[in-house]
Amino acid sequence: MRVRLPSSGTWATVREHLVARLTGAGPGMVEGMFDAGLVVGADGRPVAPDAPYEPGMFVWFHREPPAEVPVPFPVEVVYRDAHIVVADKPHFLATTPRGSHIAQTALARLRHDLGIPTLTAAHRLDRLTAGLVLFTVRPGERGAYQTLFRDRLVRKEYEAIAPYDPSLVLPRTVRSRIVKERGVHAAREAEGEPNAETYVELAEVQGGMGRYRLVPATGQTHQLRVHLNALGVPVLGDPLYPEVTAPAPPGDFRRPLQLLARRLEFTDPVTGLEHTFVTARVLGAWSSHDSWAGRG
Numbered sequence: 001m002r003v004r005l006p007s008s009g010t011w012a013t014v015r016e017h018l019v020a021r022l023t024g025a026g027p028g029m030v031e032g033m034f035d036a037g038l039v040v041g042a043d044g045r046p047v048a049p050d051a052p053y054e055p056g057m058f059v060w061f062h063r064e065p066p067a068e069v070p071v072p073f074p075v076e077v078v079y080r081d082a083h084i085v086v087a088d089k090p091h092f093l094a095t096t097p098r099g100s101h102i103a104q105t106a107l108a109r110l111r112h113d114l115g116i117p118t119l120t121a122a123h124r125l126d127r128l129t130a131g132l133v134l135f136t137v138r139p140g141e142r143g144a145y146q147t148l149f150r151d152r153l154v155r156k157e158y159e160a161i162a163p164y165d166p167s168l169v170l171p172r173t174v175r176s177r178i179v180k181e182r183g184v185h186a187a188r189e190a191e192g193e194p195n196a197e198t199y200v201e202l203a204e205v206q207g208g209m210g211r212y213r214l215v216p217a218t219g220q221t222h223q224l225r226v227h228l229n230a231l232g233v234p235v236l237g238d239p240l241y242p243e244v245t246a247p248a249p250p251g252d253f254r255r256p257l258q259l260l261a262r263r264l265e266f267t268d269p270v271t272g273l274e275h276t277f278v279t280a281r282v283l284g285a286w287s288s289h290d291s292w293a294g295r296g
Helices: 014-021 029-036 106-114 137-152 223-230 289-291
Strands: 002-004 058-060 076-081 083-087 129-137 155-163 172-179 189-190 196-206 209-216 257-265 276-278
Touching: 002 029, 014 029, 058 276, 076 106, 076 276, 083 106, 106 129, 129 137, 155 223, 196 223, 209 223
Parallel strands: 129 257
Antiparallel strands: 002 058, 076 083, 083 129, 155 209, 155 257, 172 189, 172 196, 196 209, 257 276
């Protein structure tokens, strides 16, 4: 967990602030984290319990996480240098800690496995989506990489397996307004100025299944899933579109969402290098579509 110390406050030390901030922590938990060297600064070194409070300072630490069902698939490192890490995330693994997913996240795993406590995600993939994610190594450079995504300077290409509809005219560019309401699992299309744009192309047909190439120009929540559903070809294994279904029991990894972040291309804002990364993952339903077609 990363914490930025507020610009104003009456705390004398970092420890005092964390004690006041983590009101739900058990007695002595914060002190125990300092004693164990689990609170670190931007340089990755443990912060002393008596370290003075510095407004704007960032510290990182791991609290004792709640019990989580392990996701039994590895996070593959595709590329690593002094500035970035590009990882190939499996289905079912969240990108960053959120809600009940803390230790079982790509970020937590990579920080531990690579020994980089300052590692941070430059963007996110849905927990159910597999594929390429860009992480930054140095806190001071994170903004430069996030700006690439904000300014649409990263070319992202996805692949999806969905039903084949011979009457659907492709390729086409889908534009709509997508709204995601707080506390509601599924996003929806609404009237108004479009805020989401996706290029959709049919790459291959196999029986009643299609393999679709998706190139989003924007990054709205569930955008690709909403747009394919609107076209009448919802992504295979999607628990939200066209209808919200009961979530799979914890530990049931048999039916992954057939959506994959396949390719990332961008000019590195720090080194100037031209990067192109392609996932090695293959969507399982494409080779076993008969068995998938019979599942609910």
